[in-house]
Amino acid sequence: MITLEGVGKIYGPVTALDDVHLEVERxxxxxxxxxxxxxxxxxxxxxxxxxxxxxGRVVVDDVEVSAANTRARRALRRRIGMVFQHVNLFDQxxxxxxxxxxxxxxxxxxxxxxxxxxxxxxxxxxxxxxxSYPSQLSGGQKQRVGIARAxxxxxxxxxxxxxxxxxxxxxxxxxxxxxxEVCDALGVTxxxxxxxxxxxxxxxxxxTLLDSGRVAETGKLxxxxxxx
Ligand code: ADP
Ligand code: ADP
Numbered sequence: 001m002i003t004l005e006g007v008g009k010i011y012g013p014v015t016a017l018d019d020v021h022l023e024v025e026r027x028x029x030x031x032x033x034x035x036x037x038x039x040x041x042x043x044x045x046x047x048x049x050x051x052x053x054x055x056g057r058v059v060v061d062d063v064e065v066s067a068a069n070t071r072a073r074r075a076l077r078r079r080i081g082m083v084f085q086h087v088n089l090f091d092q093x094x095x096x097x098x099x100x101x102x103x104x105x106x107x108x109x110x111x112x113x114x115x116x117x118x119x120x121x122x123x124x125x126x127x128x129x130x131x132s133y134p135s136q137l138s139g140g141q142k143q144r145v146g147i148a149r150a151x152x153x154x155x156x157x158x159x160x161x162x163x164x165x166x167x168x169x170x171x172x173x174x175x176x177x178x179x180x181e182v183c184d185a186l187g188v189t190x191x192x193x194x195x196x197x198x199x200x201x202x203x204x205x206x207x208t209l210l211d212s213g214r215v216a217e218t219g220k221l222x223x224x225x226x227x228x
Pocket of ligand 2: 093094096097100110113114115117118130131
């Protein structure tokens with residue numbers, strides 16, 4: 001589903017990524033782990049097409065992002081759902097209306113939006129809470145709304161950038177399990193960016209350890225955790 005071959009990114013004197021190779025299979029959860037400055041955000045940018053690699057190839061969902069024109073990269077971004085550490089919901093809109101937003105932008109018919117929002121509220125365990133405003137929801141519930149919003153347009157790939165860094169341990173576990181469910185039930189390929197190895201141990205199928213822009217290790221979780 002996702003392939004990086006010899007990807008490099010240079011910003012003036014800084015080598016943010018250096019000869020990065022990695023592979024993520026469809027319908028699995030891949031963790032990208034590394035300390036601050038390791039190149040995680042740059043790597044995410046390469047996947048979404050917002051960052052142009054200096055060298056190498058990036059292929060996501062059969063689209064060669066690194067060679068695509070602006071229009072094709074924009075189209076690809078619509079096929080990647082994004083989940084962030086800070087959920088950034090519209091405070092003046094209900095949970096349901098936040099989830100509906102990407103569908104409204106797409107111009108989906110109202111009846112379809114209503115059905116899809118109901119379905120998404122159930123998937124993320126918020127049935128009956130659609131009319132709540134973000135201020136009435138806990139941090140974990142807001143993240144659930146964020147995940148539902150990211151899934152609204154049925155993207156094949158979900159990119160979760162530090163999705164649990166702002167949450168306590170119990171809420172973190174619940175959100176990670178939700179991501180696992182989403183992956184298994186919907187067949188979505190999930191990439192989680194994190195600085196916490198515990199997150200990776202909990203749910204990832206495979207993992208890439210980044211250090212100073214280089215891949216320290218990449219492969220199946222059990223092969224890598226054994227070395228840690
Ligand atoms: P991480 O997300 O793991 O913290 P980043 O991808 O943000 O790492 O950064 C990797 C390196 O690239 C850092 O040294 C950072 O300062 C540098 N970098 C990232 N983006 C830019 C940019 N737009 N211009 C210059 N340097 C950058
Ligand atoms: P806005 O006026 O900002 O567009 P709305 O309150 O009309 O926000 O809601 C936007 C969309 O969210 C609606 O089209 C509706 O389909 C959906 N929606 C709103 N409330 C619910 C709910 N409780 N359950 C399911 N869908 C809802």
